[in-house]
Amino acid sequence: MTNKNRFISFKEDIEEIKLPTLFNFPFYYQAHEIVKVAAEQVQEYLITQKDWKHNFGLNQNDTGLIIGKMFGVLVVQNEKNELGFLAAYSGKLADSNEHDYFVPPVFDMLTKDGFYRAEEKIVMSLNTQVEEIESNTEYQNIKKYFESQSEVAKAEIEKAKIELREQKKQRKIRRNEASTSLSETDFEILKEELKDESLKQQYFFKKLKKQWKENLEDSEKKYKKFAEKITALKIERRQRSNQLQQRLFDNYKFLNAEGNHKSLQTIFGQELNITPPAGAGECAAPKLLHYAYKNNLKPIALGEFWWGQSPKSEIRKHKIFYPSCRNKCEPILGFMLQGLEVEENPMLNNPAEGKKLEIFYEDEYLLLVNKPAEFLSVPGRKIKDSVQTRIQKKYPNSVPVHRLDQSTSGLLIIARDRDSYNHLQKQFIKRTVNKRYVAVLDGILKEKTGLIDLPLRVDLDNRPHQLVCYEHGKNAQTKYEVLEIKDGKTRVHFFPLTGRTHQLRVHAAHQNGLNAPIIGDDLYGKKTNCLHLHAEYLEFIHPHTKERVSFFVEAEF
Structure with a gap:
């Protein structure tokens, strides 16, 4: 296939699809309908093309290392006001930076006669001499x-x-x-x-x-x-490698909608005072926007989806759309989107606005609230409205003993004085508090009960996502019990034995966990109206009476 201008026309009739008025915020979005149509066309190409071979882990007959890929589509309008789209992939595909169907890299370091290849030969020669x-x-x-x-x-x-x-x-x-x-x-x-x-x-x-x-x-x-x-x-090798890296950083120059250029070195080194992370500029989104600006194509909407088998550590599901990564892409896209009319960052909107906070139980020493979904437990960096701030208006000395994810609903314990807080916190630390969550999973589980044991750590390149990591991860264990299977979905009870960030969400979605994301999980699955995860039951020793007490609140889903 030859497509030197990389502008791809829609095969499907898109006349009835209403275009977005603003370009979508790339770090948190739901794919627009026209983006979905473009993505389906790219996916059809990936299934039928014969131009190259790459093992995505989807076909048992494929050979070579299995590497799933993030692909991107950018719906654009050309100078004739025709709608089409551009396609791109992150990193290399089939061991190459260039394929006719996809936009080229912002800078192709693998060009045959380019400085990178020449200098790489010298560095390789130094390696050989050392060996x-x-x-x-x-x-x-x-x-x-x-x-x-x-x-x-x-x-x-x-x-x-x-x-x-x-x-x-x-x-x-x-x-x-x-x-x-x-x-x-x-x-x-x-x-x-x-x-x-x-x-x-x-x-x-x-x-x-x-x-x-x-x-x-x-x-x-x-x-x-x-x-x-x-x-x-080795000193010469290190010096040459550093010089080559700096030269690469200077040659990766990105355009924005205003027609201005900035290099990786400027964006990361001069403005943020950090070394550009490995692979910066090689993701799909920067490639797409750079090519669009360079060729006078107006960006309309962006979407990135995963194709193939998930990596071992992070969670990526075949055909699912994901936001652009934070660590590598946020500084670059922050510059590249200048001059475009872009949606406001939805994460700056207060998710608790208009929601009431129900106090489920109250006495002189503690209270329990039934936290709604999309409601912060404690104040965030940008949004201060939370369970803690609202409760403290009535009880200034109160403080949450534990936390629930913003998207998780259910029972949250608030201590009304320091002694009660210390007593309750010790119970959480010693893991003597019995907790039970109910969730609905997108998939059918074969085993009715089991234990998930996958250590977790934060994804430093893409906070707040969590990774499964056996080297640096913290111990994380969850027991589960199937309650019901209906319409391809499984209702389960979760019994977390540890309390790691996003533990239940990752344990549900990861391929070595249950391999079935929680319905509505916008980080590890598909976004819907809400995350179907609810903290329904708590049992602990009352800090004053020293009696064991329990509380139950039914989920709304």
Whole structure:
């Protein structure tokens, strides 16, 4: 297929689709209908194309490493007022930066005659030279001999040092004992003898050190000759790699709607004072917008979807739309969207506005609220309205003992004084509070009960998303029990044994968990009217009566 101008016409009739009045905010959106049509056309191409081969993990007959990909579509209007769209992928596809159907990268570092390839060859040559020296038999033998003998020398010298200290200690004891038992003349004679003894021992210790130095001198020279060459090559390699990286950062120059350019180095290095993260500028969204501006195409709406098998750590579902990543794309798109009329950031809107907060139980020491979905437990960085701020208007000393995700509804305990707070918090820390959630999952579970054990940590590139990480993640365990299966959906009880951020949502959605996202999960599944996750039951020891109490609130879904 040849599509050198990369403008793709719609196959489907789109006359009846009403276009958006503002460009969608790329970090939180629901795909517009016209974006869905464009995405379906790209997905059809991915299924039927014969231009290249890439293993997305969707076909058992495909070979090679399985790598799912994020694809993007940008609906645009050309100078003839015709509607079409552009398509792009993040990173490389089929081991290449260029495919006719998709827009090219902002800067193609893999161009055959480009500076990157030339400099890469030099860096690779330095790698080869280092490897050749390190694998040289003579070098390995000298290194092994020098290191082993150095260890022997170190041990012998340390042993001699210990003996010197012990002998000095013994001489002191002898001198102290003699000072009271010998005559003055005999004591002076003994002191001279002890002094001679000390000098002899120090002499032999120095001689031992000198002998080892002389013994190691020849092998050390030979070893250092190799080591210095390796060090010099590694320093040159590091310097060239850093210079190449900086040159790349300067060559990745992005256009915005106002026709201005900025490089990665300017956006991250000069303005944010940080090194551009790996892969910055290679995501679909920057590629699409850059190409549109460069070719006088007016951006209308953007959407990015995942195609293929999910990575092992993060959660990506086949064909599902996802927002642009924060760490790499937010600074870049912040510049590139200048000059476009873009929707306001919906995350700056107060989700609790117009919602009432129901106090479910209240006494002198604590109260429980039935928190609505999309309602903060505590104040956020931008939005202050929360359960805590509202309750504190009536009870200034009150504070939530635990938290629920903004999107999760259900029971939340508020302590009315510091003693009650400390007593309740200890119960949460010791995990003696019984918690039960009810959720509806998008999928059918085969096992009726089970334990999910997947360690979690925050996705540093895309907060507040969480990753499954066996290296740095914190222990996270959830028991579950199936209640009902109906219309392809499963209603379950969750019993969290730990309390990690987004624990139930990730454990439900991850391929090594239940592989069935919670209905309405806008982070790990598909957004709907609300997240179908509700904290329905709590059981704990009352901080004053010391009796075990329990509370239940039924979910609205």
